[in-house]
Amino acid sequence: MDDYDLITRNAEEVVTEEEVEDLAADPEGKRAYVGYEPSGVLHVGHLLTANKLIDLQEAGMDVVVLLADVHAYLNGKGTFEEIRETAEQMREQFLAYGLDAEQTEFVYGSEYQLDEDFVLDVHQMELSTSLNRAQRAMAELQGGDTAKVSHLVYPLMQALDIEYLDVDLAVGGLDQRKVHMLAREELPDLDYDVRPALHTPIIADLTTGEGKMASSAGVTISMEDSADELEDKINSAYCPPTADPEPTEDGVERENPVLELFQYHVFPRFDAVTVERPDEYGGNVTYEDYEELAEALENGELHPADAKGTLAAYLDDLIAPGRERLDELRA
Numbered sequence: 001m002d003d004y005d006l007i008t009r010n011a012e013e014v015v016t017e018e019e020v021e022d023l024a025a026d027p028e029g030k031r032a033y034v035g036y037e038p039s040g041v042l043h044v045g046h047l048l049t050a051n052k053l054i055d056l057q058e059a060g061m062d063v064v065v066l067l068a069d070v071h072a073y074l075n076g077k078g079t080f081e082e083i084r085e086t087a088e089q090m091r092e093q094f095l096a097y098g099l100d101a102e103q104t105e106f107v108y109g110s111e112y113q114l115d116e117d118f119v120l121d122v123h124q125m126e127l128s129t130s131l132n133r134a135q136r137a138m139a140e141l142q143g144g145d146t147a148k149v150s151h152l153v154y155p156l157m158q159a160l161d162i163e164y165l166d167v168d169l170a171v172g173g174l175d176q177r178k179v180h181m182l183a184r185e186e187l188p189d190l191d192y193d194v195r196p197a198l199h200t201p202i203i204a205d206l207t208t209g210e211g212k213m214a215s216s217a218g219v220t221i222s223m224e225d226s227a228d229e230l231e232d233k234i235n236s237a238y239c240p241p242t243a244d245p246e247p248t249e250d251g252v253e254r255e256n257p258v259l260e261l262f263q264y265h266v267f268p269r270f271d272a273v274t275v276e277r278p279d280e281y282g283g284n285v286t287y288e289d290y291e292e293l294a295e296a297l298e299n300g301e302l303h304p305a306d307a308k309g310t311l312a313a314y315l316d317d318l319i320a321p322g323r324e325r326l327d328e329l330r331a
């Protein structure tokens with residue numbers, strides 16, 4: 001795989017391809033970042049962007065993880081002290097999950113976002129950004145309650161992070177795209193450069209295949225799950241024998257979340273996936289890549305129940321080090 005393919009694999013959107021091609025021509029030492037509102041325990045959404053960061057490290061890039069304590073505060077996630085405590089736990093889980101300690105810089109937002117130059121830049125951006133524009137940028141990130149003034153400041157600060165962290169690439173889930181678009185529009189007004197962005201997909205709801213797997217509602221997978229819990233959750237997942245399920249009767253799009261988890265979580269981290277089956281059910285079988293596995297499910301060679309059992313076991317492998325670290329921290 002060449003560097004461009006590695007940098008962009010599994011990305012749902014690349015903004016712009018040309019800019020990322022330039023970056024991929026010489027990725028060594030270039031900086032990429034993801035920001036996270038500290039929330040204690042990592043879940044599947046964090047791990048998906050972390051997988052992308054691991055790809056970028058493999059391509060030679062340096063990675064900045066922003067522990068966005070001020071953003072979490074603006075989004076009503078608790079007192080500043082509470083937020084900072086959960087941020088420390090997150091750092092530990094990311095390292096246990098497989099981010100390279102040498103190539104990862106963890107930065108708290110509060111280390112620079114309260115400095116005069118940053119605050120004045122925020123205010124300058126407030127002057128040039130309409131209320132409507134800021135609100136649209138925030139719409140997908142905020143819980144749906146009435147927007148507060150803090151929710152309008154939030155995306156402006158996120159846009160400025162790209163400049164202040166001096167990164168060459170912004171990474172986030174697809175829900176960050178509006179903020180990244182705002183950054184592309186607004187940063188030049190402050191004489192700052194536009195930087196490219198990569199957006200990872202959002203996994204569908206585990207039990208229905210509809211909408212998004214959310215950390216707040218429905219079933220999610222997190223660093224806290226025991227092997228048994230993982231097995232239960234995956235066993236009850238929606239998994240028709242196709243990568244492209246029919247929409248519901250009401251016309252709601254559906255995905256196959258079991259296949260999505262194989263594609264975005266398992267295959268990026270393992271060279272191959274082995275399904276263990278008794279001989280009477282066809283014996284063990286190894287898939288070298290996601291497409292091979294998806295095809296086997298589609299044509300009936302792989303039963304959804306076997307796919308699920310295998311998925312749960314691989315996810316458990318991925319989660320176990322972070323789960324142990326959490327246990328140690330809490331002991």
Ligand SMILES: N[C@@H](Cc1ccc(O)cc1)C(=O)O
Nearest residue numbers: 035036037068071141158161
């Ligand atoms: N908006 C991100 C968090 C974030 C904050 C600041 C940033 O610079 C980047 C990301 C989220 O929804 O979790």
